[in-house]
Amino acid sequence: MSVSDNPVSETSFVRRALVTFVYGWLVLFLILPLVVVFVEALRQGIEPFFAALIEPDALTAIKLTLLVSAIAVPANLIFGLAASWAIAKFQFRGRNMLITLIDLPFSVSPVISGLVFVLLYGANGLFGQFLITHKLQIIFAVPGIVLATIFVTFPFVARQLIPLMQAQGNDEEEAALSLGATGFRTFLSVTLPNIKWALFYGVLLCNARAMGEFGAVSVVSGHIRGYTNTMPLHVEILYNEYNFVAAFAVASLLALLALVTLVLKSLLEWRDARNGKISAH
Amino acid sequence: MEKSVLTKASHDTSPTGFTPVRIEVEGLRQSFGKFPALNGVSLAIEPGELLALLGPSGSGKTTLLRAIAGLATPDDGRILFQGEEANRLSLRERRVGFVFQQYALFRHMTVFDNIAFGLRVRPRKLRPKKSDIATRVQHLLKLVQLDDLGSRFPSQLSGGQRQRVALARALAIEPRVLLLDEPFGALDAKVRKELRHWLRGLHNETGLTTIFVTHDQEEALELADRVVIMREGVIEQIGKPADIYDHPATPFVCEFLGNIIKVNTTIVDGLAPALGKSFAPVGDASKGPAVAYVRNHDVDVLPDGSEGAAAKLLSTRTFGGSLALEFDVAGFAAPVEIHIPRMSDAPVAFTAGALYRLKARKAYVFSGR
Amino acid sequence: MAAASLPGKFLNRAPSIIPGFGLTMGITVSWLSFIVLLPLVALVLRATGIGFEGFAAMLGDQRVLSALKLSFGAALAGALINAFAGLIIAWVLVRYTFPGRRLVDGLIDLPFALPTAVSGLALAALYAPNGWLGVPLAELGIKVAFTPTGVVIACMFIGLPFVVRQVQPVLGDVDKALEEAAATLGATRVQTIFRVILPMILPALLAGFALAFARAVGEYGSIIFIAGNLPFKSEIAPLLIIIKLEEFNYEGATAIAVIMLLLSFAVLLAVNLLQSWGRRRTGLGS
Numbered sequence: 001m002s003v004s005d006n007p008v009s010e011t012s013f014v015r016r017a018l019v020t021f022v023y024g025w026l027v028l029f030l031i032l033p034l035v036v037v038f039v040e041a042l043r044q045g046i047e048p049f050f051a052a053l054i055e056p057d058a059l060t061a062i063k064l065t066l067l068v069s070a071i072a073v074p075a076n077l078i079f080g081l082a083a084s085w086a087i088a089k090f091q092f093r094g095r096n097m098l099i100t101l102i103d104l105p106f107s108v109s110p111v112i113s114g115l116v117f118v119l120l121y122g123a124n125g126l127f128g129q130f131l132i133t134h135k136l137q138i139i140f141a142v143p144g145i146v147l148a149t150i151f152v153t154f155p156f157v158a159r160q161l162i163p164l165m166q167a168q169g170n171d172e173e174e175a176a177l178s179l180g181a182t183g184f185r186t187f188l189s190v191t192l193p194n195i196k197w198a199l200f201y202g203v204l205l206c207n208a209r210a211m212g213e214f215g216a217v218s219v220v221s222g223h224i225r226g227y228t229n230t231m232p233l234h235v236e237i238l239y240n241e242y243n244f245v246a247a248f249a250v251a252s253l254l255a256l257l258a259l260v261t262l263v264l265k266s267l268l269e270w271r272d273a274r275n276g277k278i279s280a281h
Numbered sequence: 282m283e284k285s286v287l288t289k290a291s292h293d294t295s296p297t298g299f300t301p302v303r304i305e306v307e308g309l310r311q312s313f314g315k316f317p318a319l320n321g322v323s324l325a326i327e328p329g330e331l332l333a334l335l336g337p338s339g340s341g342k343t344t345l346l347r348a349i350a351g352l353a354t355p356d357d358g359r360i361l362f363q364g365e366e367a368n369r370l371s372l373r374e375r376r377v378g379f380v381f382q383q384y385a386l387f388r389h390m391t392v393f394d395n396i397a398f399g400l401r402v403r404p405r406k407l408r409p410k411k412s413d414i415a416t417r418v419q420h421l422l423k424l425v426q427l428d429d430l431g432s433r434f435p436s437q438l439s440g441g442q443r444q445r446v447a448l449a450r451a452l453a454i455e456p457r458v459l460l461l462d463e464p465f466g467a468l469d470a471k472v473r474k475e476l477r478h479w480l481r482g483l484h485n486e487t488g489l490t491t492i493f494v495t496h497d498q499e500e501a502l503e504l505a506d507r508v509v510i511m512r513e514g515v516i517e518q519i520g521k522p523a524d525i526y527d528h529p530a531t532p533f534v535c536e537f538l539g540n541i542i543k544v545n546t547t548i549v550d551g552l553a554p555a556l557g558k559s560f561a562p563v564g565d566a567s568k569g570p571a572v573a574y575v576r577n578h579d580v581d582v583l584p585d586g587s588e589g590a591a592a593k594l595l596s597t598r599t600f601g602g603s604l605a606l607e608f609d610v611a612g613f614a615a616p617v618e619i620h621i622p623r624m625s626d627a628p629v630a631f632t633a634g635a636l637y638r639l640k641a642r643k644a645y646v647f648s649g650r
Numbered sequence: 651m652a653a654a655s656l657p658g659k660f661l662n663r664a665p666s667i668i669p670g671f672g673l674t675m676g677i678t679v680s681w682l683s684f685i686v687l688l689p690l691v692a693l694v695l696r697a698t699g700i701g702f703e704g705f706a707a708m709l710g711d712q713r714v715l716s717a718l719k720l721s722f723g724a725a726l727a728g729a730l731i732n733a734f735a736g737l738i739i740a741w742v743l744v745r746y747t748f749p750g751r752r753l754v755d756g757l758i759d760l761p762f763a764l765p766t767a768v769s770g771l772a773l774a775a776l777y778a779p780n781g782w783l784g785v786p787l788a789e790l791g792i793k794v795a796f797t798p799t800g801v802v803i804a805c806m807f808i809g810l811p812f813v814v815r816q817v818q819p820v821l822g823d824v825d826k827a828l829e830e831a832a833a834t835l836g837a838t839r840v841q842t843i844f845r846v847i848l849p850m851i852l853p854a855l856l857a858g859f860a861l862a863f864a865r866a867v868g869e870y871g872s873i874i875f876i877a878g879n880l881p882f883k884s885e886i887a888p889l890l891i892i893i894k895l896e897e898f899n900y901e902g903a904t905a906i907a908v909i910m911l912l913l914s915f916a917v918l919l920a921v922n923l924l925q926s927w928g929r930r931r932t933g934l935g936s
Contacts, residue, residue, distance in 0.1 A: 008352075008829040010839060015746055022742045022754065025735055028783075029807055030760050033772035036782065040775055075681075082677035090671050091664040098678070104686055107914070109868020110766075111888035112907045115895065116689035119696050124900050126692045150685055173668055183669035205762075212765025215870035219892060232767035232871065239771060239875065248775075251768045258763035265763075266756035352830050373836040385827035389849045399835035402845070454835055 037255045041248035052238075052246035053253065057226050061234035061250070064142070068217075068230060069210040072149040076206050077199075080157025084195075085187075087158075088165030089173070099162065105154045113151050114219025117144055140222030145230065148216040153206045160202030161195055168194055201268055208261040212254055299487045301328035302363045302457040304349065309358035311344055318344040319355065320514035326492065331484050333505035334494045337537065341514040342494045343462060349492065350377045350460050362457060378451030378489075380461040384443045386435040392446050393431035396421055399454035421449040424483070441472040448480075452487070461493035465500060477504055498538050502526060510534050530563070532647045535574040542580070542617055544573040548648055556580060556610075557589030557640035566648035573644040577620040581640045582606060582631075589638030592617070597631050599623055606631060608639065696904045708905040713881050714890060718906075720798055721887040722913060725866035728805025729813075733859045735806075736813025737851075743814070744821045758815070761808045766871025773804055774875035796878025801886060804873040809862030816858030820851045853925050860921040867914050 009015070042049055052058060083102060087095055105113060119125050121138035131138060138144045172194070176186040192199075214232040221228040223237065231250055238247035304326040311319040318341045326332050334342040347353040349360055351372045360367045367375055387395050396418045400409055409417065422428050425445035435443055444464065451459060464480065465473040481504055484491050495501050501508045502522040510517040510525065510533075518530040529535045536543075544555040548571045552559040555573035562571055583589055592608035595616055599605070604623045607616045619639065663671065708714050742748075743755055761769065776783045777794040787794055794800045824847055832842040870888040877884040887910055894902035 008826060008833055008839075008842070009745070018738060018742050019746060019748045022739050023750075025739065026754060026757060029803075029810065030757055032776055032782065033769060033807065034760065034764070036775050037768060037772045079677065079681045082674040082681075085670060086674040086678050089668045090666055090675075098682075101682060101686060104690075107864050107918070109870065109888050109907075109910060111870045111891050112693075112868065112911065115891055115903055115907055116693045118895060119900065119904065120689050120692040122900075124898065126695065147685070151689065154685055170666070170668055177667055177669075187670070208763050208765075212768070214765060214767040214770075215868075215888065218870070219895060232765050235767045235771060239774075244775075247771060251771050254765045254768045258760065258765065258768070261763045262756055262759055265759065266752070270752075350834060352834070372833045373838070375834075376836070377834055379831065379834040381827045381831055383825070383827060385825060385831040387828065387831075387846055398832070398837070398845075402832075402835065402837040402841045450831075450835065 034255060034259075037248055037252050040244060041252040043248075044245050048245050049249045049252075052243075052249035055246070057229065058234060058246070058250055060226050061229045061231045062253075064145070064229065065211050065231040067142070068146050068149050069207055071146050072153055072210045073203060073207050075150055076153055076157050077203055079154070080161055080202060081199075083158040084161035084165050085191075088162050089170055102158050103155050105151050110152055110213065110215025111219055114148050114216035117148050117151070117220050121147075139220050140224065141228060144220035145217050145228060148220045149210050149213050152213050152216050153209045156206035156209065157199065157202035160198045160205075164195055164198045165191075197268060197272070201265065204261055204264055208258060211257060299455060299489050300457065301488050301490050303328045303361075304458060304490060304492075305359075305361040305364075306345070306349065307359045307361070309345065309348060309355050309360070311348065311353065311355045311357075317514045319348070319358075322358070322511075322514070322516055324509065324516065324519070326490060328490055329488045330490055331481075331504065331506045332490075332492045333501035333508045334492060334511060335496070335498060335501040335508050335537075336511035336517075337496060339513070340511040342496075342509075342511045344514075345511070346460050346462055346492060346494050349458070350379050351375045352379070376454060376457045378448075378454060378456030378459040380444075380447045380451050380459070380464055382463045382466055384435075384447040384467075386443055386446055386450070388435055390434075391431065392422070392427065392433050392435070392438070393418055395435070395446055396431075396450045396453050398450065417453065418449075421453055424452070424486075425449040439472075440468050441476055444468065444476060448483070456489065459487075459489045459491040461491070463495060464493050465495070465497075473500075480504065502538075510537065512537075529574075529645055532572060532574065535645050535647075540577045540620070542575045542577060542619075544575060544644070545612075545650070546571050546573050546646065548646065553644075553646045555641055555644045555646065557638065558642075558644070560641075560644040560646050562646040562648055564648065569648055570650050571646050571648045572650060573641075573646045575641045575644045577605075577618055578603075579641060579643040580619045580621075581642060582619060582621060583638040583640055585636040585638060587638045587640070589640035592637050592639045594631060594633050594635055594637060596633055604631075608637070610639065693904060693907065696900065697908045700901050700905050700908075704901055705905050705909065708902065708909065713885070714887075714906060716882045717885050717887040717890045718909065718913070720801060720884065721867055721910070722917075724798060724801040724805050724886075725809075725863050725869075727802045728809050728866050729859050729863035731802075731806050732809045732813045732862045733855055736810055736858060736862075737817055737855060739810075740814045740817035740821055744818055758811050760811075762811050766808070766869065767875075769807055769872045770804065770875035773800070773807060773872065777803065777876055795876055796880060796884055798884055800876040800878070801873055801884060804876055805862075805866035805869065808869055808872050809866050812861035812865060813855070813858035816854045816861065817851055820854040821847075824850055853928060856921055856925055856928075860918055864914055864918060867910065867917075 010018070053062075083098075087098060118139055121127055121131060121144065123132065123139070125139070138147065172190050173186050176190045177183070181189070212232060213230075214236075217230055218233060218236070221230070221233055223229060223233060225237065229237065231254055235247050235251045235254070238244075238250065306322055306324040306326075309319050309322040310317070320341070322341070322345060334345060336342045344353060348355045349367075351367065351370065354368075362370075362375070387398065390398065397414050400414045400417065403409075418431065419428075422431055425448055427442060427445055427449070430438065430442065435446065438446065444467075448461075465476055468476065477500060493504075502525070505522060507519060508522055508525050509519050512533050518525055518534050520528075525534065526538065529538060535541055542556070546553045546555050548562055548566055548568050551561060551567045553562055553571050553573055554560075556575055560573060581589075585591075590610055592610045595607040595609055597604060597606050602623055603620045606619045606621065608619065610617045617639070739754075739758065743751065743758075774795060775781050777787070777800060778784045779788055779793075779795065781795075784795060792799070794803060828846055828850075829842050832846045833839075837845065868888060870886070870892075873886055874889055877886060877889075879885050879889055887906055891903045891906050894900075894906065
């Protein structure tokens, strides 16, 4: 038996082999898929790329995607704040049950997430008759897309905030209240500064998912070109029409969004790690 | 401590008992980056000796222990186990019993499985039979007085019990030397005292060469056969506890052993005055500036008018069997604290604000400032 | 706020001086009911209308059966591969320093951030018969696009971060002294890894496996492009739900959805039981 430099680490050969494995795996399964999107998008040069983006249907899809996330993200932001306040700041029976219910949309297939809204608001659905008589349309229309998007992004903000607020406890809030601050004032000047980065993080992830959601939206949208097409749906239509350059051009915009999300997320995590190190000393 | 359980028992069941081993450390050097943790340490540990490595944090004591264990590879120097160079041995071949500071028990294993671990991971040829392992573990459990707790998990044990499991686990591999890193550091004061006595008893029984690291001078002086005081990667002093206490070799040792009054003084004609009396310096300096170290309890408090340094009593406070007196003494920036035994009828009445004389009985004078 | 303050008493709340319970609880419960509970109730109502025969008929349909088999089989295979690769990636990220470590760490979350339609498109392009990976694989006689293998590849892509992110923090918390203890007790490195470290991170690995599996079972966007969606061969269950919906066969869609939900809950329950059994057995805290 030979003696290695460090009795509690692998030999340098094994270490190198494992690092190589990781790089290989990453290149093969993560980096290549990312790169191929941009390469395919620019296959015929820069002009067809931009042409695909400013084409009217593409523009409508971009606008609809922005609109949907502009509704869904604030809705879940307000919900997330309310839910984490109620759950983290108070002790009551059924708290864990409530957390489980909030997490539920994560464990439901996106297609099923869309399906449940069809079953509820579709022509054949629970409220179908009521909606038809009142000439309201939810399914195959923008409201359905918004609802399905809110459903699939439901847990993001709350899930970031609840554990953090539970860990931080009530001490600072109680101090502020005992000094005479109102509840709302306490929230604004004590709680919010403590949770702002986690809140931002939750909003970031929520937004990425809202803009990129495909399965659920696909079920409720009806794919009406130029009307109920979001960017991911538009990508699918273009692809099915063998208009690959345009499909990848729109896809590359979404990939860019993902990259920006990743960079911001990493920056936040490094910031946390650095602060953690400083406070540990 | 009850009569020996292990030594007898292990002779019955296993061919190998504990064989005390002589350990030599020669010119050990190790640095972490630019920081030298060991700066040329040489040391011989007699077979069966109980040795304490004492020093403040960063003194290199833990690095030395880890080097002896083989957990760290020194940059330079040799470690000999019974004359055999250990640097070339793997951890398995070295057979050291190491007790970690936080015990490092395997949380997902029972106490029994923890203790049996070292036997079960042996190569098939050397692995004892299942039934032999069970008997061995039972003996060890008895030895550390945890007979009935074999099926518990570490999370279900108290700190003191975990410590003993860690010890039993280390003993299971029939180590040639037992190494303990701050063995009592994580325990509360009462358990700490109990375990100290118990460890001494265990050492007497097993007769193993044992080295432990501590930053607690009381622990080292009470428990060890010999104490090694370390500072910044070098050995300051080695000796029996009483010798070190009575004849501290350096100012650092004086200060580290604690409870001292530092007096700036000057050696004239081979004598230095300190708190009402003159003392010969350690070494052979005959003149020049010096520092005298006086232990708090090596000072007599005399009525005003006696011979000694004039002092005004600031306050008194009792702790346990002692009385702590705080004096304002001319030439001292901070108040001087003296400890005297607390007696029901003290010969002198202590009144705050009154004047007294202080006279040192003993001081250690080192030349230089 | 009379209605909103009701849950306070109703839920047996412990007294607190923090205000706003009624308001925030009111928002939470009503929004949760509207967005999550109400739609799920619609699903349950519709499912009860189908009856036993309806479900039996669905399960008797070969096309449905093979779609379910593919969705669950590919998700299982993908999660297993991810458990293996994810463990190694987490190990390397936690234990080793190497050039580009931070970049690798950040990139792991790509499948979380990338819209599923985009990853689906990308995988289809890569593994297409004329794609970057499709060509060399075809030379080896391996066909990925439009086969169940393609579905497994997509499941691997989307599930990887779940395993890595579950294992990473737990592995980082494993005390180095445990490994040193094992080594001083004579364990080889392999013994230390398999007997000491792996058992400690097994619960996290199982959790990561379960999450990757659950995500892959229901996945739609990443899969449909590469799968080719040939009935009986590479058609996944979520797609079949959409097909039934497009045929206005709400019962059929609901039945498949309920079967999928029940099956995934069964798998998650099994993993949970396994974990708590392990926890009880080893006395580890949660």
